Amino acid sequence: MNYLTDMAYIAALPSLICGLALVVEDIRRFRVPRTWVTLGVLAQFAVFLAFSIIERNPAKVLFPLGYAALSAAIQFLLSRLKPGALGFGDVTASFLAGLAVGSFGLMSYLYWWLLMSTIGLLWIHLYPKFVETSSTNPHKAPFVPVIVTSAIIATFLGAL
Secondary structure: OOHHHHOHHHHOHHHHHHHHHHHHHHHHHOOOOHHHHHHHHHHHHHHHHHHHHHHOOOHHHHHHHHHHHHHHHHHHHHHHHOOOOOOHHHHHHHHHHHHHHHOOOHHHHHHHHHHHHHHHHHHHHHHHHHOOOOOOOOOOOOOHHHHHHHHHHHHHHHHO
16 A cells, blocks of 8 residues: 555645644744744654655655755745845745645646746735735735645646
8 A cells, every 4th residue: 555645635734734824824923933844844754754664665755855955945045046035934834845745746846836936926916915014024925825825736736
């Protein structure tokens, strides 16, 4: 029995639950608690490690980790190219989402990046029109909702 394939969506539940909590926190307070991300990543890693051990296949944990590290590295580089555009919370949230999406394979991962860029451009443009900006954060839209929404859609597209 291939547990990770048969239970793929259930296996990604730690990232989904943590990601949704991060979305709410980012929208409400413009912050991404590192403790939450760390707990989500550890829970998700534990699930993938368990499936990897059950199936005797280290790729089930190593590939998602590789995708997660690549995601965080790319987001970190993007945050350095235009300081203030992405925060460190967006980088860590990308690690969490990349871990989950990476478990669904390369196509889901590529869909995720395509969706993040497309939805992200729309979100950045439309967010200030519908939400009153505050003096503490006058022009920035929270980006974790884009990261998590894109990850959810990409996993379903990858399954098609």
